[in-house]
Amino acid sequence: MAAEDEAELSLLECRVCFEPYGPDGQRRPLNLPCGHVLCRGCVGALAGAERQRLECPFCRRLCGPAETSDCLPLLQLLELLRPAGRGLASALGSSGGAAAAATAGLGLRLCLGGWGSLVNPTGVAACPGSGGLAVAHDGKKRIHVFGPSGFCLRRFGERGDASNDIKYPLDVTVTSDGHVVVTDGGDCSVKAFDSEGRGVLAVREGFCLPWGLDATPRSEVILTDSEAGALYRLAADFQRGELKKCQMIRSQLVRPRAVAVCPTSGAVVVIEHLKARGPSKGSTRVTIFSAEMDLIGQVDSFGLNLVFPSRIYATAVAFDREGVSLLQHHFCIAVAL
The missing domain is CATH 2.120.10.30 (TolB, C-terminal domain)
Structure with missing residues (x-):
């Protein structure tokens, strides 16, 4: 896979745990009050056992887990672009697990233009x-x-x-x-x-x-x-x-x-x-x-x-x-x- 393709696929992953986003469970993308996006699993991990406060890993702004919210445009686009995602994966010429996990989200993550x-x-x-x-x-x-x-x-x-x-x-x-x-x-x-x-x-x-x-x-x-x-x-x-x-x-x-x-x-x-x-x-x-x-x-x-x-x-x-x-x-x- 070309270096530029690998860079595109890296945009499909949570920037903390490097796992691909998904619509449910721990992979669900959440907005922090500062505008940055993390998966639900990382929000919980950063908040710790007491789950009171967490620090955004990108801008250091403090917030509580209850202040996060679903990134609705990302979730909506994920559903809308899922058929297109399969074609994009084929175009990349990859049958690996990372590409398969990324098929639904390639256009989405690029549309978001980075974090924040x-x-x-x-x-x-x-x-x-x-x-x-x-x-x-x-x-x-x-x-x-x-x-x-x-x-x-x-x-x-x-x-x-x-x-x-x-x-x-x-x-x-x-x-x-x-x-x-x-x-x-x-x-x-x-x-x-x-x-x-x-x-x-x-x-x-x-x-x-x-x-x-x-x-x-x-x-x-x-x-x-x-x-x-x-x-x-x-x-x-x-x-x-x-x-x-x-x-x-x-x-x-x-x-x-x-x-x-x-x-x-x-x-x-x-x-x-x-x-x-x-x-x-x-x-x-x-x-x-x-x-x-x-x-x-x-x-x-x-x-x-x-x-x-x-x-x-x-x-x-x-x-x-x-x-x-x-x-x-x-x-x-x-x-x-």
């Missing part, structure tokens, strides 16, 4: 035409766009830049014509950018807190307003920077956040965050609408807990190409519609 380059990633979206990825996060430049090989193509959305300012990104999607659309919780707006990162449209329309969004095959955008409890459809001519229509299509939802549009049927899935009861951290509800916005069905955490052995708290949703809904929890759950 993304700060609190909040959203990720695939570019329909190029196969690249757009990631929203709290770094200096809020949006990073990666090519299919995992290299960063451009960064934009620096706070304070009048031409493409993004104050606090909550989610991102990419339309079929290549425009990047972001929900900005900082000024409660939806902002669109062209392929070069230039701002072309900003829509406010009286939003209370626009949160999740996803693009339809016709380049319309379905988005949630978490505080208003509503679902909107936004139609625009992004090439000209003109808003055509922003219409509320559902109301009386409970803190809706993540949303996904099925590419085959046009069905819409929304994750609602129900209020906490007692000492519980609350629960979530998966609500499914048809393309005409008729209610198809609902299932909440209690219902999912009857099927799955662990407590389910859904945080994100996406569709694969066959129209199967994928919920993000502590692991990926497939739901056929």
